[in-house]
Amino acid sequence: MTLRGVRATADGMDVNQRQTSSPQGNLQVLALRHETGPSATPHTLGIRPPRRPSLDATPSVARVHNYLLGGKDNFLADREFAHRLLELAPSAPAVLRADRDYMRRVVRHLAGTCGIAQFIDIGTGLPDEKNVQQVAHEVNADARVVYVDNDPMVLTHARAILGGDHRVAVVEGDLRTPDGFLQHEATRRLIDFSEPVAVLAIGVLHFLHSDDDPHGIVAHIRDMMAPGSYLAISHLVARPETIRGAQLAHRSLARGFVREKEEIRAFLDGFVLEPPGLASVSRWRPGTAEADERDVWLYAGLGALRPRETTPMSH
Known part of the structure; x- marks a missing residue:
């Protein structure tokens, strides 16, 4: 569902802050990488990273999920976002x-x-x-x-x-x-x-x-x-994975x-x-x-x- 949010947060805090609380203690919010590459994708998924940037589409939650689950109802922008997410959270x-x-x-x-x-x-x-x-x-x-x-x-x-x-x-x-x-x-x-x-x-x-x-x-x-x-x-x-993923979602999906x-x-x-x-x-x-x-x-x-x-x- 393409929903709603304007700032990504973690534990009730804006993830743009450098530190956030978690059950494991303070976690450093890591800087995000924007490049994609084969290393971001588990080989068992059979997913190839996109070869060129997308200029004409905005990723959607539903289509990104569809791609990560092996579906075909998605666009290049969704696949680009999915590969950035896989770099941060390979188990997504x-x-x-x-x-x-x-x-x-x-x-x-x-x-x-x-x-x-x-x-x-x-x-x-x-x-x-x-x-x-x-x-x-x-x-x-x-x-x-x-x-x-x-x-x-x-x-x-x-x-x-x-x-x-x-x-x-x-x-x-x-x-x-x-x-x-x-x-x-x-x-x-x-x-x-x-x-x-x-x-x-x-x-x-x-x-x-x-x-x-x-x-x-x-x-x-x-x-x-x-x-x-x-x-x-x-x-x-x-x-840690969800906090970093939330920061990526904030930059690309605003949710x-x-x-x-x-x-x-x-x-x-x-x-x-x-x-x-x-x-x-x-x-x-x-x-x-x-x-x-x-x-x-x-x-x-x-x-x-x-x-x-x-x-x-x-x-």
């Missing part, structure tokens, strides 16, 4: 794949174990081989899905590939103004807010600047949800923010965290014993909205 493609795998696991859990039949996916990104609707429909053929994004290319592709199904809608919306998509006619047609709903904010909250009041935005969405609903999130946590674990956990205030709590996306209920459970720098959590407590009436 593996982290993105782990995030997609987490999305599929959590949707399967929600549609199956939790019995959720309606989903709102905020920050859809470019469609790939298995999206929310495919995963949910494997468990519940009647599940309804609303995809939300504000990138024109994402919306075009999503409507072409994911549309045409009466159980699915693709809505233009911006997380900074949630009422725009929560009150949208297509959302209201598919989603009954008096019944439990799963809201997916996976890999999107780290594009909200602190000035946007991100925790307030999530609380506003929470207040629209019925008891028995769920919120699934993933978010970049403060690590990208990292937060400490407690700040990420606060997005789930008002929810009851499902086991295993807030964890690396690769460690959130891995699907098989052979799953790669390395601690990657995206943290995930699933919160359940319990019935609100009421004060007993006195007799």
Whole structure:
């Protein structure tokens, strides 16, 4: 989702500062290199760096992700940015794949174990081989899905590939103004807010600047949800790679923010965290014993909205 931010920050601080806090102590924010080269790319990816500079395009988050995941829906500017990112964070493609795998696991859990039949996916990104609707429909053929994004290319592709199904809608919306998509006619047609709903904010909250009041935005969405609903999130946590990547995003994309674990956990205030709590996306209920459970720098959590407590009436 092509979102929103005006300054890259780390741990609540502008990353243009030379020092920043992290769980490991003070980290030196390194100067960024702007050249690209084969050394930036793991050979297993089969990605070749671009040969000439781009003068006619601005990279987008969705297209950069698409390229790093091996897709073809991207431009030269996106590939140039991706190779600069790979110089700073060579594990970025593996982290993105782990995030997609987490999305599929959590949707399967929600549609199956939790019995959720309606989903709102905020920050859809470019469609790939298995999206929310495919995963949910494997468990519940009647599940309804609303995809939300504000990138024109994402919306075009999503409507072409994911549309045409009466159980699915693709809505233009911006997380900074949630009422725009929560009150949208297509959302209201598919989603009954008096019944439990799963809201997916996976890999999107780290594009909200602190000035946007991100925790307030999530609380506003929470207040629209019925008891028995769920919120699934993933978010970049403060690590050396993410801090440097945020600085690069600031220069090239004007977005990208990292937060400490407690700040990420606060997005789930008002929810009851499902086991295993807030964890690396690769460690959130891995699907098989052979799953790669390395601690990657995206943290995930699933919160359940319990019935609100009421004060007993006195007799």
